[in-house]
Amino acid sequence: MKAGFFCLLGVAAVIWIGHGHYQGVAARENLSDFTALPQRIEVLDANGRHIGSIRWGTTRKSIRSLKEVNPILVTALLRMEDRGFYDHNGVNWRGVGRAIKHDFKTFSLQQGGSGITQQAVKMTWWGIPVDESVWEKFDCKFLEWHLASRVERHFAKEQILVAYLNRIDFGGGFHGIHAAAEGFFGKSPQDLSPEEAATLVAILNAPTTYSPILNPEACKKRRDLVLSELAHTGALSNADAARLSSIPLESKHREWAAAQRGAEEVRLAARELREMGIPEEVLSHGGFTIQLTIDSEWDKRLASATRSHIRRIDPRIPNRPLQAAALVVETRTGAIKAIQTGRGDLPDDWLNRVFDGWRQVGSVVKPFIYETAFEKGISSSRIMRNDGLDPEELGPGVFWFPRNAGHRGDHIPVREGLIYSQNCITARVGHKVGVTKVAERLEALGMADADTVEQSPTSFIGTFSSSLARITRAFTIFRLDGRECPPLHIIAQIEAEDGGLIYTAPTSTPIVADPAACRMTKQCLAEVISHGTAKSANQTGRDWIGKTGTTNGARDNWFAGSDPEFTCGVWVGCDIPTTLNGASGGKFALPLWVEIMRQVPTVDKRNRLRR
Structure with missing residues (x-):
């Protein structure tokens, strides 16, 4: 009994202390930010064309009162999003209860139970999405509740609705009711018809799932529910x-396609801004312009090529759609010129497989094994065994017996081990270099931390994981004679309102490998394409180098390579590792890489891209 009393007392104390803490934090926020008209951060592509905005998106106008909106839209909004809006003090506790019940059932933190005031608070003070841990999500939610209560005490309900409507995301780069009304229907919010107003409210539940462009049937079904x-x-x-x-679902989406194409790039720019450590107050003020490194036309063609390629080769395994990721960077600068983070035709697919998709690398690691061996003094023409390994040949207690796909002979020159992707000779070459040395080299290149590279000979054929972005950057050393390009980036520069430069991308290229060894590896990679595992890509007159990569069961299929100006990486597989019978890096990833690199713009003497 006494233990129970003290337990309850302890819980009450924690709640009281927590309440005081979050109340204090909420009190420090500047409430004038809540009613301030949204300021946007303009985002331009490499050619100066507008492709989106950060924080409050492409809002060109803001409403100042609900009189500027068709009343039926406000009624529909309250009915669908927050029926108790005029009754609660900022937190819809019934909604919170339902969300908690759902999250406990699903063991997730997918639902937050946020009403209109909470969403408006979130969009005001947490405008740029960030990756959050479980604790950070709870921390933000508690602060959100206290801020919502404070906002309700200081502002009228109409002011809160106005702030919400000026900031809410309608998908495709449209943030705010003015942008959505003009972008989807070519009208002001006041002139929307009832069915158009219902369509915009329908979108809010899930902007991609209920997009009138991507999923018109689902959008119409929800629109009819709103009606x-x-x-x-x-x-x-x-x-x-x-x-x-x-009435059929219609939208005059004059700007939607361009905004949708730029949506992923804008999200990447927002992520990069966060990683720069720019103060939140600077981001909140907005008003500046970001120029990206992206070539919009090439980026558009990359997206189209990826969709077409995946549809052509997809084995259509139930509940496991084939996915792809592709990245093109300027080798000398690390500037991202084109990017595709998924297959591009599935709704609500926000996973960034270029930066966040960690998969087994397979044979795409082999160039780095051989480069390290050449640096150590192993000759590319040296003849070594390529037959099956003997028990403990690679060390006491090591019983590993890799096999070759397309055996080239029991004794071959070292260079052929790379050109024809032979596992047995690669294991022997790696053993002579040493697994520790290999792990250190991979860490220096940023491919993987040395302590995460499996400390066994299996690492020589890529049993560890990395991301497409890291692999693509590492491949730049073969064109830069041992130098690695600057960190990959999508932001070229940031310009203040007065035209002054706030930021320009870094340009340093650190030396991470021996120049002569990299040149020798580059020669081998050219032969991979001319008559090796990528010979199907042999293009007369094109200076291409590259390497295929395939893991066990073809769960991950890679190709990474370059021409003199650009480096490109491609990955194809399923999000849930799945055996793909008959697949390989040469069959699934290489054809897409070839299609992408065929579209490379030429570069004139002033280093400007031309087509």
């Missing part, structure tokens, strides 16, 4: 709701 709910409120008669539901 039905409006009939329940009395805002529409049942007859009017039925009549409006029969």
Whole structure:
């Protein structure tokens, strides 16, 4: 009994202390930010064309009162998003309860139960999305509740709705009711018809799932639900709701396609801004312009090529769609010129497989094994065994017996081990270099931390994991004679409102490998394409180098390589590692790489891209 009393007392003390802490933090926020008209951070591509905005998106205008919006939209919004808006003090505790119940059932933190005030608070003070740990999500949620209560005490309900409507995301780069109304329907918010207003409210539940462009059937179904709910409120008669539901879904999306193409690039720019450590108050103020390194036309063609390629080769395994990622960077600078983070035709697919998709690297690691061996003095023409390994040949207690795919002979020159991707000779070459030395080299290149590279000979054929971005950057050393390009970046420069430069991308290229060894490896990689594992890509007159990569069961299929100006990496596989019978890096990744590199723009003497 006494233990229970003290337990309850302890819980009460924790709640009281936590309440005081978050109340104090909430009190320090500047409430004028809440009603301030949104300031945008303009995002331009490498050629100066607008492709989106950060924080409050492409909002060109903001409403100042609800009189500027069709009243039926406000009614629909409250009905679908926060029925108790005029009754609660900022936190819809019923919604919170439902969210907690759902998250406990699903063992997730997917639902937050946020009402309109909480969402407006979140968009005001946490405008740029960041990756959060579980604790950070709880921390933000507690602060969100206290800020919402403070906002409710200081602002009228109409002011809160105005702030919400000026900031809410409608997908495709449209943030705010003005941008959405103009972008989807070519109208002001006040001139929207009832079915158009219902469409915009329908989108809010899941902007990609209910996009009128990507998923018109799902969007119309939810739009009709909104119209039905409006009939329940009395805002529409049942007859009017039925009549409006029969109207086909239409949108005059004059700007939508361009905004959608730039959405992923804008998210990457927002992520990069965070990593730069720019103070939140600077980001909140906005008003500056970011020029990206992206070539929009090439980026568009890359997306189209990826979709077409995946549709052509997809084995259509139930519940496991084939995915792809592709990245093109300027070798000398590390500037991202084109990027595709997924297959591009699935709704609600936000996984960034270029930077965040860690997969087994397979044979794409072999150039770095051989480069390290050449640096150590092993000759490329030296004849070594390529037959099966003997027990403990690679060390006491090591019983590993890799096999070759397409055996080239029991004794071959070292260079052929790379050109034809032979596992047995590669294991012997790696053993002479030493697994520790290999791990240190991979860490120096940024491919993987030395302590995460498996400390066994299997690492020589890529049993550890890395990301496409890291692999692509590492491949730049073969064109730069041992120098690695600057960190990959999508932001070229940031310009202040007065035209002054706030930031320019770094240009240093550190030496990480021996120049002569890299040149020798480069020669071998050229032969990979001319008559090795990538000979199907042999293009007369093109100075291409590269390497295929395939893991066990073809769960991961890679190709990485370059021409004199650009380095490109491609990965193909399923998000859940899945055996792909008949697949390989040469069959699944290489054809897409070839299609991408065929579209490389030429570079004139002033280093400007031309087509």
